[in-house]
Amino acid sequence: MRTLRYSINVTLDGCCHHEAGLPPDEESMRYWTAEMERADALLFGRVTYEMMQSAWRRPATGTWPDWMRDWETPFAEAIDGAKKHVASSTLDEVDWNAELVRGDIGTAVRRLKEEPGEALWVGGVALPLALADLGLIDEYEFVVQPVLAGHGPTLLAGLRERIQLELVHRQEFRSGAVALRFRPAGAAA
Secondary structure: OOEEEEEEEEEOOOEOOOOOOOOOOHHHHHHHHHHHHHOOEEEEEHHHHHHHHHHHOOOOOOOOOOOOOHHHHHHHHHHHHOOEEEEOOOOOOOOOOEEEEOOOHHHHHHHHHHOOOOEEEEOOOHHHHHHHHOOOOOEEEEEEEOOOOOOOOEOOOOOOOOOOEEEEEEEEOOOOOEEEEEEEOOOOO
16 A cells, blocks of 8 residues: 655744745755655645646746756656646646546545555645545655744644654754654554
């Protein structure tokens, strides 16, 4: 069975808006590129899918935009080429190497986890909250940014029940950010 890992950048005060933390640097982009490359497939809700697609889809010209620095290109190529699943009740179709996930999200994600492979990766805010409430997330990975945002969406706001976690990996970045990976307490490694 494939592991489902929820990964996101978060500020010290829990804000998970994509612009609230530190701007990406070479070290953090290498980290996120490795995460993308380890996943068999990515799972997004509509909002995250559209945001990621607008930023990281290879342009029709085949040439990455001028704003993209050389050290961002490996991440762009990894996410652009990744298999994607998009959970949405409002989209009629998706592209960008994606397929639409419809119906009961719990049933659909259980089915995805049962497919051959090693890992699924989920990002965003609303979809991970629903998956956490269903007990479907096997690992939580937070890259904690040394920033206090003071506003914005907060991590897993509205979670129905407390989930006890145990730390399984920690990595510090030169920027002061810290990547923390957890599993639900008592879960098999």
